[in-house]
Amino acid sequence: MNGKTDIMVVGTGAAGLFYALNIPEDKKVLMITKTTVDESDSYLAQGGICVLRDQDDYDSFFEDTLKAGHYENDRASVDVMIRTSPEIISDLVELGVEFEKKNGKLVYTREGAHSRARILYHEDLTGKEITSKLLAQVKKRPNITIIENMTMVDLICQDNRCLGVVANDRAGAIHLYRSDYVVLATGGLGGLFHSSTNLAHLTGDAIAIALKRQIELENISYIQIHPTTLYSQKPGRRFLISESVRGEGAVLYNRKMQRFVDELLPRDLLTKAIHEQMEQDESDFVWLSMQDMGSDVITHRFPNIFKHCLEEGYDITRECIPVTPAQHYFMGGIKVDLDSRTSMAQLYAIGEISCNRVHGANRLASNSLLESLVFAKRAAKDTHDHYEINEVHQATLDLNDYRDLEKLRRDYKTIILDEIERSKVIERIDKA
Ligand SMILES: Cc1cc2nc3c(=O)[nH]c(=O)nc-3n(C[C@H](O)[C@H](O)[C@H](O)COP(=O)(O)OP(=O)(O)OC[C@H]3O[C@@H](n4cnc5c(N)ncnc54)[C@H](O)[C@@H]3O)c2cc1C
Numbered sequence: 001m002n003g004k005t006d007i008m009v010v011g012t013g014a015a016g017l018f019y020a021l022n023i024p025e026d027k028k029v030l031m032i033t034k035t036t037v038d039e040s041d042s043y044l045a046q047g048g049i050c051v052l053r054d055q056d057d058y059d060s061f062f063e064d065t066l067k068a069g070h071y072e073n074d075r076a077s078v079d080v081m082i083r084t085s086p087e088i089i090s091d092l093v094e095l096g097v098e099f100e101k102k103n104g105k106l107v108y109t110r111e112g113a114h115s116r117a118r119i120l121y122h123e124d125l126t127g128k129e130i131t132s133k134l135l136a137q138v139k140k141r142p143n144i145t146i147i148e149n150m151t152m153v154d155l156i157c158q159d160n161r162c163l164g165v166v167a168n169d170r171a172g173a174i175h176l177y178r179s180d181y182v183v184l185a186t187g188g189l190g191g192l193f194h195s196s197t198n199l200a201h202l203t204g205d206a207i208a209i210a211l212k213r214q215i216e217l218e219n220i221s222y223i224q225i226h227p228t229t230l231y232s233q234k235p236g237r238r239f240l241i242s243e244s245v246r247g248e249g250a251v252l253y254n255r256k257m258q259r260f261v262d263e264l265l266p267r268d269l270l271t272k273a274i275h276e277q278m279e280q281d282e283s284d285f286v287w288l289s290m291q292d293m294g295s296d297v298i299t300h301r302f303p304n305i306f307k308h309c310l311e312e313g314y315d316i317t318r319e320c321i322p323v324t325p326a327q328h329y330f331m332g333g334i335k336v337d338l339d340s341r342t343s344m345a346q347l348y349a350i351g352e353i354s355c356n357r358v359h360g361a362n363r364l365a366s367n368s369l370l371e372s373l374v375f376a377k378r379a380a381k382d383t384h385d386h387y388e389i390n391e392v393h394q395a396t397l398d399l400n401d402y403r404d405l406e407k408l409r410r411d412y413k414t415i416i417l418d419e420i421e422r423s424k425v426i427e428r429i430d431k432a
Pocket of ligand 1: 035205351
């Protein structure tokens with residue numbers, strides 16, 4: 001038994017960190033994370049973060065988000081996300097985040113399916129810039145503690161109320177953390193797939209736990225494939241070639257070096273077109289060319305992509321690179337309301353693991369960091385406004401259920417993939 005804290009946050013990506021920073025300092029926040037603090041998808045975000053530049057852009061930002069999401073988005077969630085975006089950007093700037101500027105003014109870029117340039121960025125390392133600055137602030141807060149290499153394996157629950165978290169450390173020891181509130185900020189589930197841009201340890205554990213604990217899920221078969229990742233025969237994570245590369249003018253070629261598609265289509269449509277082209281070409285990839293941007297733009301605007309491709313043997317200032325689609329993002333997840341409350345009392349879910357249907361059936365580029373931060377802040381406010389001490393402590397657990405971590409991992413993977421398949425079948429029946 002590890003005693004009791006006020007609030008447990010599972011996950012130290014942008015969502016978890018921003019939530020913790022928005023909790024008043026009189027509450028003790030304990031954060032656990034599966035590996036090290038800097039190993040989250042939030043660190044990997046390249047392209048940027050969307051913002052409402054001015055009121056004139058509201059309608060087109062709203063429409064672009066809905067169109068990309070096949071109009072399956074929750075309109076209230078989209079409205080909250082867009083309207084709150086300027087406030088979130090000013091919070092970030094206050095916390096020390098630096099976005100690209102020219103003559104003292106913010107510079108905006110454009111990505112696929114955006115009708116206007118409304119994305120703020122920091123080189124091609126926007127996620128690292130945001131998340132590392134959030135982490136630096138969290139480290140200064142005396143009320144927040146982070147424990148690394150601690151994996152949540154279950155929730156402690158009773159009568160549909162969350163009482164805490166069961167976790168395993170690297171040595172296999174089981175830890176029980178009791179708390180007034182638990183916040184799930186565990187990111188996506190790309191680690192379950194053979195080919196993904198996500199970090200391998202992001203395996204959607206919270207989804208398996210939610211299924212086990214009858215916490216409501218939503219749209220869990222809505223999984224986004226990113227159209228352009230660097231093709232490689234090596235095993236492991238796929239390296240993303242950000243949408244903003246195409247937004248800045250990169251073009252796609254088929255085997256005969258002919259353009260075959262509008263490069264700025266929404267992700268799902270572009271992925272479909274690339275898959276069709278690959279089939280026609282009998283190839284595992286298509287070509288992407290950035291050369292027309294010129295080497296100055298490439299090395300200044302996309303230094304990380306330039307460096308990585310060079311390490312893989314491609315000089316993108318002079319030659320095309322092979323690209324192929326890979327799993328990228330999870331639009332579905334643990335069902336939440338506008339304040340990120342789940343169907344279980346004292347339990348919130350934020351960031352990629354949550355689903356308030358803001359993205360509908362397909363996420364618009366650069367809406368994810370924004371969504372994570374907007375709804376993490378709302379969850380923190382809701383926790384504060386309605387704070388309730390958890391008086392229930394009875395839940396009993398059989399710790400033997402958690403001794404064999406490898407088996408648990410396998411079981412959770414099967415539970416999630418089976419549920420995704422099951423929900424695809426239901427979807428097909430519903431649409432028939
Ligand atoms: C390559 C790449 C590029 C991207 N580019 C962009 C972009 O330009 N713009 C944009 O808006 N979005 C982008 N995204 C998406 C965006 O980065 C993520 O959706 C977002 O950062 C998710 O934040 P999060 O806090 O929910 O999860 P994450 O940042 O993934 O953090 C999840 C945390 O949960 C922890 N965790 C997981 N399971 C457990 C467990 N069982 N126990 C304990 N801890 C656990 C992990 O260790 C990690 O700390 C990109 C994603 C990738 C992969």
